[in-house]
Amino acid sequence: MNAEVLRNEFPMLVAGDKEAKPLAFLDSTATTQKPASVIDAMDDFYREHYSSVKRGVYRLSARTTEAFEKTRKDVAKFINAKSEDEIVFTRGTTESINLVAWSYGRKFFEAGDEILISGLEHHANIVSWQLVAEMKGAKIKVIPVRDDGDLDLSKLPELLTPRTKMVAVAHVSNSVGTVNPIAEIIATTRKLAPQAKVLIDAAQSSSHIKIDVQKLDCDFLAFSGHKMYGPTGIGVLYGEYDVLDSMPPWHGGGEMIKNVTFEKTTYADVPARFEAGTPAIAEVIGLGKAIEWLNNVGLDNIRKHEEQITQYALKQLAEIPQVKVLGNPKERGALISITLDGIAVGDAAMILDEENVAVRSGHHCAQPVMDRFGVDATLRLSFGVYTLERDIDRFVAGIKRVVRLFA
Template sequence: MLDVEAIRKDFPILSREVNGKPLVYFDNAATSQTPQQVIHAIVDYYSNFNANIHRGVHTLSQEATDLYEQSRQKIQAHFNAKFSHEIIFTSGTTHGINLVANGFSSILKTGDEIIVSALEHHSNIVPWQMLCEHTGANLKVIPMNDQGELVMSEYDNLLSENTKLVFTNHISNALGTINPIEYIIKKAHAVGAAVLIDGAQACPHIKPDVQALDVDFYVASAHKMCGPTGVGMLYGKEAWLNKLPPYQGGGEMIAEVTFEKTTYADLPHKFEAGTPNIAGGIVFGTAIDYMNSIGFDAVAQYENELLEYATEKLLSIDGLKIYGTSKHKTSVLSFNLEGIHPYDVGSILDKLGIAVRTGHHCAQPIMDYYKIPGTIRASFAFYNTKSEIDALVEGVKKAKKMLS
C-alpha cells in the first residue's frame, strides 16, 4: 500500500492554495505534478553539468553526455526495449507521432490504407490525415460504442492486405478506456501492417513492455510521468528505424557532410538533429526512477480505488452522467451535469481550488459521438486522496445548485 501522505510531501505544489483554498489537483491527464527529486535534478544539471553533449572533449561535455545516455538506458530498461538505440529522444508524444508519420510519407502510396481509432487525441489524428493528403493513402476509423470502447469486430473488418499502418492510444485521455492493444497489434501484424501506440496516457499508470507487446512504435511524454515538459521518447524497432528517413536535418544526425552529398549517423542520432533538451532528457530518467520507486503495481491498485470511490460518489448526484464506462479503464472520469455547460462547472470548481479540465480534451470526435460540447474531466494520480474527491463532489453539488 502507498504511504500517500509521505508521497505528497515530495510535491511542493500540493501544499499551496488556489483562490484561498487548498489546491486539489485533478488535471493529471493533462500533466502530472513534479516531485522535489526531479526538480532537484534539473537544478543540479544547470548548476554542475551544463554543457552541450556528444560534441566536446572537455570534461563538462563528457559528463553531460554520460548523464544523457544513462537516461536513455534507463528508459530502455523501463520499457524493455531490446537496444538503447531504439529509444529516440523527442520533444514529446506529438513529436514522436509526427516523426513516424513523416517517415511513412516515403513508404505509402495511393490505395494504401491506414487505420486509426475513434478514441484518439488530435495528435494521433491530424498527422495521419496530413500523411494521407500527401501520399493518397486512405484513412479508416475503428468505431466506438456508447461505453467508450472500440468495436473490435469492426476493426477485424477494416483490416486487409492494403493495411500498412495501425495506430491507437493505449489509454484514452478523454475517457480513461484501456484499449486492447495486444489484440490490435497481433491482428495488424497478421496482415503485414505496422503498429504505433500512443502511450502518453498509459505510462503514468502502467509499465508497458514493448518487446512483450511486439509493438513497432510506442510514444510517450515525460511530463505525464512526473517529469518535465518538452521531452518524450519514441521507441521503434531497430529494423523500422533504419528503414525510415530522418525527420529533420542538421547537426548531430549526420555522418559526413559535403556540398555534393550528406550521409546520416547511425541510430539513435539519425533522428536527433540539433541541440536537444539536455536537462529534460537527463531528468526524464530521474522521473522514471522516482515512479519505479513508488511501484507501478501499487500505483495501479491505489488509483483504481480512487476511481471506484469517485465514480460511486459522483453518481450519487442527480443529473450527473459519466461518459466512458468501460470495465477496463484507468483513473479518469469525464462527466456532465444535465443542462449545465461543463465550462461553467469548471469555473466554479476553480474558485474552490479544484483543478479539473473542461472541453473536448483534444478528442473532438468523441464528443461528436456523444453529441455534447465537451465534458468535465477529473483525472487522478497516486498522490491524490479520497478527501480530495470528497471536496470535488461537494464542489460539483455547489456548482449544480448555483447554475440550475
C-alpha cells in the same frame, strides 16, 4: 504505498495544501506535478555541470553526456526495449507520432494504402496521419466506438486489409478513460495484416501501466515526460531497430549526420539520425530522474491506488442526479469525464476553480470522441499517485455548489 506520504514529495502540492482553500489538483491527465527529486536533478544540472552533450571532450561535457545517455538506457529498460538504440528523444508524444508519419509514412505509404486508427484518438494520432495521407493518397479508416466507450473490435477483421500499412491506437483514451486491449489489437493485426506496422500512443499509460514493448510486439510506442512526473519538452519514440533503420531523417542539422558536403550528406545511425540539433538536455535528465522515481514507487502500486481513487470518485458521482459519466468501459484508466444536465462544463470549471479545485473542461483534443457521444465538451477529473479521497470530496462538494447555482 502511502499516497499521503508521497504527496509530501511534490512542492507544488505542499504549497497548495497551505492555501486558505487547499489545492485539489485533478488534472493529471493533462500534466502531472513534479516530485522534488526531478526538480532538484534539473536544478543541479544547470548549477553544477551545465554543458552541451556529445560535442565536447572536456570533463563537464563528458559528465553531461553520460547523464544524458544514461536516461536513454533507463527508458529502454523501463519499457523493455532490446537496446537503447531503439529510443529516440523527441519533444513529446505529438512529435513522436509526427516523426513516424513524416518519416515512415512519406517513404513507405502509397496511393490507396490504408491507415487504421480508433475512434478514441487524441488529435495528435489523427491529424498527423491525415497530413501524410493527403500527401500520399492514402486512406484513413476508423475502429468504431461502442456506447460504453469500448472499441468495437468485432469490426477489426473487416477493417484490416492487404492495403493496411499502419495501425495507430491509443493505449488509454484521454477523454473517456478506456484502456484499450492493445495486445489483442496487435495480435489480430499480425495475423490478418502482417505487412502493417503498429504504433501505440502511450501518453496516458506510461506512468500508470507497465509496458513491455517486446511482449506487445509493437513497432512504435510514443509517450511524454510531463505526463509521467517528468518535465515538459521531452518525449520518447520507441521504434524496433530495423524499422527505424529503414526510415529517413525528418529534420536536418547537427548530430544527425555522418558526413556533409555541398554535394551530398550521409546520415548518422539510429537513433542520432532523428535527433537533429542541441537536445533538451535538462529535460532528458529530468525524465531519467522521473523514471527512477516511478521505479522506486512501483507502477503496480500506482495502478492499485488510482483504481481505488477512481472507484471512489465514480461512487460519489453516482449520487448526484445531474452528473452523467461519459462511457462505462470494461477497464478504465485514472480519469473520468462527465457532463452536467443543463449546465455548461466551462461554467462548472470556473466555479470549481473558485474552490481551488483544478479540473479540465473542453473537448480534450478529442473532438471526434465528443461527436460520437453527442456532446460539445466534458468536465474531466483525472488522478495521479498523489490524489487522495479528500481531493474527490472537494470536487464533489464543488459540483454540488455548481448544481445549486445553475440548476
